Amino acid sequence: MAEEADAVSTPPARGHADPSAPDKGRRDGPLAQALAPVAGFGVSFSTMFRKIYTEEYPEKPRPTEPRYHGRHQLNRHPDGLEKCIGCELCAWACPADAIYVEGADNTDDNRFSPGERYGSVYQINYLRCIFCGLCIEACPTRALTMTNEYEMADDRRGKLIFDKDQLLAPLQQGMLPAPHPMPEGADDQSYYRGEVGAATPDQQAWVQQRGAGADPKGQGDA
Ligand code: SF4
Ligand code: SF4
Numbered sequence: 001m002a003e004e005a006d007a008v009s010t011p012p013a014r015g016h017a018d019p020s021a022p023d024k025g026r027r028d029g030p031l032a033q034a035l036a037p038v039a040g041f042g043v044s045f046s047t048m049f050r051k052i053y054t055e056e057y058p059e060k061p062r063p064t065e066p067r068y069h070g071r072h073q074l075n076r077h078p079d080g081l082e083k084c085i086g087c088e089l090c091a092w093a094c095p096a097d098a099i100y101v102e103g104a105d106n107t108d109d110n111r112f113s114p115g116e117r118y119g120s121v122y123q124i125n126y127l128r129c130i131f132c133g134l135c136i137e138a139c140p141t142r143a144l145t146m147t148n149e150y151e152m153a154d155d156r157r158g159k160l161i162f163d164k165d166q167l168l169a170p171l172q173q174g175m176l177p178a179p180h181p182m183p184e185g186a187d188d189q190s191y192y193r194g195e196v197g198a199a200t201p202d203q204q205a206w207v208q209q210r211g212a213g214a215d216p217k218g219q220g221d222a
Contacts, residue, residue, distance in 0.1 A: 069131040071152060073168075074167045077191050081114055085141055087101075090139050099122075100123040111181055112179050126160040180206055
């Protein structure tokens with residue numbers, strides 16, 4: 001008797017239907033039974049009368065949503081110095097281990113960013129990146145952001161490891177390519193307070209003197 005009671009109270013194994021339970025989803029009406037073999041065609045039939053929508057990609061790529069997570073960009077300050085300070089926080093935040101950073105010290109003759117350090121080596125491996133955006137959340141200087149660019153497919157794995165030159169934002173009006181000094185009297189805090197604007201004549205002269213390909217009018221190569 002005890003075995004019989006156990007058999008009755010034991011629930012069905014996972015994934016198996018309980019033979020004693022009523023079939024709630026079943027249609028028993030004669031019309032439903034008659035239409036059952038062709039019911040699946042209803043979806044196709046209703047779709048036939050909808051407007052046809054064809055995306056002509058890649059001839060006419062559509063713009064993405066404004067906050068789409070695409071290729072990364074390493075940003076610059078208004079005078080062209082780099083915002084990246086080589087702190088590696090982005091690399092530590094990355095769940096896919098896709099970022100590699102090596103920091104180095106700025107000097108008066110070789111300054112790439114305000115403050116003590118800059119990112120001398122910066123790589124993102126797009127074979128690993130899942131475009132989650134955690135790296136840009138971690139960046140303390142807003143040096144790293146993401147663009148809307150998504151056409152990054154290639155036929156060589158090595159080409160999908162982007163280095164600093166590929167990731168750096170293009171020079172805009174008033175910017176000079178680093179390295180160059182900060183403006184007279186400015187320090188790293190001045191940059192974070194937004195007190196530094198386009199490159200000054202002194203900075204332009206410094207770059208010209210160094211012969212690092214400066215644009216005397218402060219025009220970038222973008
Ligand atoms: S978007 Fe995500 S996966 Fe890609 S580099 Fe940043 S943190 Fe790593
Ligand atoms: S991109 Fe930002 S978080 Fe990454 S090393 Fe540069 S400053 Fe640090």
